[in-house]
Amino acid sequence: xxxxxxxxxxxxxxxxxxxxxxxxxxxxxxxxxxxxxxxxxxxxxxxxxxxxxxxxxxxxxxxxxxxxxxxxxxxxxxxxxxxxxxxxxxxxxxxxxxxxxxxxxxxxxxxxxxxxxxxxxxxxxxxxxxxxxxxxxxxxxxxxxxxxxxxxxxxxxxxxxxxxxxxxxxxxxxxxxxxxxxxxxxxxxxxxxxxxxxxxxxxxxxxxxxxxxxxxxxxxxxxxxxxxxxxxxxxxxxxxxxxxxxxxxxxxxxxxxxxxxxxxxxxxxxxxxxxxxxxxxxxxxxxxxxxxxxxxxxxxxxxxxxxxxxxxxxxxxxxxxxxxxxxxxxxxxxxxxxxxxxxxxxxxxxxxxxxxxxxxxxxxxxxxxxxxxxxxxxxxxxxxxxxxxxxxxxxxxxxxxxxxxxxxxxxxxxxxxxxxxxxxxxxxxxxxxxxxxxxxxxxxxxxxxxxxxxxxxxxxxxxxxxxxxxxxxxxxxxxxxxxxxxxxxxxxxxxxxxxxxxxxxxxxxxxxxxxxxxxxxxxxxxxxxxxxxxxxxxxxxxxxxxxxxxxxxxxxxxxxxxxxxxxxxxxxxxxxxxxxxxxxxxxxxxxxxxxxxxxxxxxxxxxxxxxxxxxxxxxxxxxxxxxxxxxxxxxxxxxxxxxxxxxxxxxxxxxxxxxxxxxxxxxxxxxxxxxxxxx
Ligand code: SF4
Numbered sequence: 262x263x264x265x266x267x268x269x270x271x272x273x274x275x276x277x278x279x280x281x282x283x284x285x286x287x288x289x290x291x292x293x294x295x296x297x298x299x300x301x302x303x304x305x306x307x308x309x310x311x312x313x314x315x316x317x318x319x320x321x322x323x324x325x326x327x328x329x330x331x332x333x334x335x336x337x338x339x340x341x342x343x344x345x346x347x348x349x350x351x352x353x354x355x356x357x358x359x360x361x362x363x364x365x366x367x368x369x370x371x372x373x374x375x376x377x378x379x380x381x382x383x384x385x386x387x388x389x390x391x392x393x394x395x396x397x398x399x400x401x402x403x404x405x406x407x408x409x410x411x412x413x414x415x416x417x418x419x420x421x422x423x424x425x426x427x428x429x430x431x432x433x434x435x436x437x438x439x440x441x442x443x444x445x446x447x448x449x450x451x452x453x454x455x456x457x458x459x460x461x462x463x464x465x466x467x468x469x470x471x472x473x474x475x476x477x478x479x480x481x482x483x484x485x486x487x488x489x490x491x492x493x494x495x496x497x498x499x500x501x502x503x504x505x506x507x508x509x510x511x512x513x514x515x516x517x518x519x520x521x522x523x524x525x526x527x528x529x530x531x532x533x534x535x536x537x538x539x540x541x542x543x544x545x546x547x548x549x550x551x552x553x554x555x556x557x558x559x560x561x562x563x564x565x566x567x568x569x570x571x572x573x574x575x576x577x578x579x580x581x582x583x584x585x586x587x588x589x590x591x592x593x594x595x596x597x598x599x600x601x602x603x604x605x606x607x608x609x610x611x612x613x614x615x616x617x618x619x620x621x622x623x624x625x626x627x628x629x630x631x632x633x634x635x636x637x638x639x640x641x642x643x644x645x646x647x648x649x650x651x652x653x654x655x656x657x658x659x660x661x662x663x664x665x666x667x668x669x670x671x672x673x674x675x676x677x678x679x680x681x682x683x684x685x686x687x688x689x690x691x692x693x694x695x696x697x698x699x700x701x702x703x704x705x706x707x708x709x710x711x712x713x714x715x716x717x718x719x720x721x722x723x724x725x726x727x728x729x730x731x732x733x734x735x736x737x738x739x740x741x742x743x744x745x746x747x748x749x750x751x752x753x754x755x756x757x758x759x760x761x762x763x764x765x766x767x768x769x770x771x772x773x774x775x776x777x778x779x780x781x782x783x784x785x786x787x788x789x790x791x792x793x794x795x796x797x798x799x800x801x802x803x804x805x806x807x808x809x810x811x812x813x814x815x816x817x818x819x820x821x822x823x824x825x826x827x828x829x830x831x832x833x834x835x836x837x838x839x840x841x842x843x844x845x846x847x848x849x850x851x852x853x854x855x856x857x858x859x860x861x862x863x864x865x866x867x868x869x870x871x872x873x874x875x876x877x878x879x880x881x882x883x884x885x886x887x888x889x890x891x892x893x894x895x896x897x898x899x900x901x902x903x904x905x906x907x908x909x910x911x912x913x914x915x916x917x918x919x920x921x922x923x924x925x926x927x928x929x930x931x932x933x934x935x936x937x938x939x940x
Contacts, residue, residue, distance in 0.1 A: 276701020325716025364393035374643035377695035405925035406562035416791025421589025431550035437558025485570030491529030503582025513800025552587030568924030569815035585785030627659025642670035878914030
């Protein structure tokens, strides 16, 4: 056996974007481990990628040939066809849709399966722009609320590097199931704690990182804005606000504090389901400890008050003047990279006036035909909408329509793919060259393929290159090679690239996106807010313009619930959202976690099968009685496949797609009223 060791990068939807060393034997991946090419991840990767990458690439589930549906949608009845036949069928069927309804009846339905610049979206968007297809606003599904909250407050600048956590006196992990989703941040926090630093975790669930915290604020879901306001008000009462910093660098502090003063610790404690003393301890540590590093996750954005919660939380370091000199907010790392999306995506090809639809509304548009022109052709790629969208049953009804022609591009026969008419086999990130930014750190990486494409699979770029040719698109941009696409993805004149073309960045050494002074990019060290005022905007005219006048300042919307329990859906250690959900790592449905008091009230025993339901659907899960959740809250991990469920529904079936967060039309996965009873 001759084992070759090849450098690569993990492409999954995870902020860490770890550098990898891939062991290849006879064209097959036999071992994947971490490498030192990226100093931040430093040779460590998560268990799921180390254990399951071989199966992910070479397992029996891997799609290897184009397929055409032969039976009803959803039943997984397909026949093998050639690439030529597949492209012909797509051209004819999509052409017929365009002929009858116009190009806006066609739409990409994609999200963030792979995270590289090329596979994420490059040639694909050029194709849809030229086609004149309906545009998709994707950020509403995940991350958009957080991005808008940050951009409105600080502008298009990166937060501090996650490496800062290692030297913090106080780490605050807020709505961030970091052990499952941000592994290397946790390693830094542990090192800080060994050096005497403190950790506060704000989360309705006692996650693994919460178990390690000095203080766990187990608040009611969606009350983050009240907690943050209260902390601000109590810091002011203590005289701990940095008035000089505020005067120089913060806009709207007085209006923000006027709202905050309505929520002294005693009142906020009651509303958030906390003890007043816990809030006051948090306040004292926020005032005393320096450096302070705040790491908000996606958890708190997924409620009706999500944008307000994040804005109020990230206002706290600003009010304390704790930004720079080791302090900061770990967020918006994507802004560290010199991206050139106009060159990569070519929006200039798009006909003027083409509509944009929001991703969370697509299930409704499909199922109810409530738009003109209706959606009649979809390209589903990098995405598993049936499992990950809110209101799963409505999405499923929409995808099951026989009069909607769907093309799927995938690695494996997901439950979304079973609803497609033609399924095209995609290559994994080990099979093509790729350029990687990250949404969790400030390092640019590149990888070469480590094995040949499996079966007849092709990289997304080549699939859309062939589609463009079949549709007769003759612009030179549709002939761009993958290397040319990389060079179009980031600004090659950026001094941090040192004159190297992006397509030539070494694969064994990540490139740090540092500041002009060569030091890491850090607000108030070497970069400053990029808001319209140049200040940190706690009151934002830009957000008000984009999301309504009520969005000028954080706000609080009461919850009116018809059911007495609130369901939240944290990330799993075994999957990345639904990715890897068909491998041995995810053989069965996750349990439903319920507090002993709620279980006793319903006469439910640990291990029982229970129904979890509301007006939208019903899921059967095994009950785990535990005080890891607080009374009034139940939790079950997101991303399980439908086949793990006796009802053929998973918890996404219970989540409203019509309830939207206060920014970015964000999905409210953690704002789901349910009831639970014995089966
Ligand atoms: S999923 Fe995340 S932690 Fe795991 S290897 Fe990939 S980037 Fe690293």
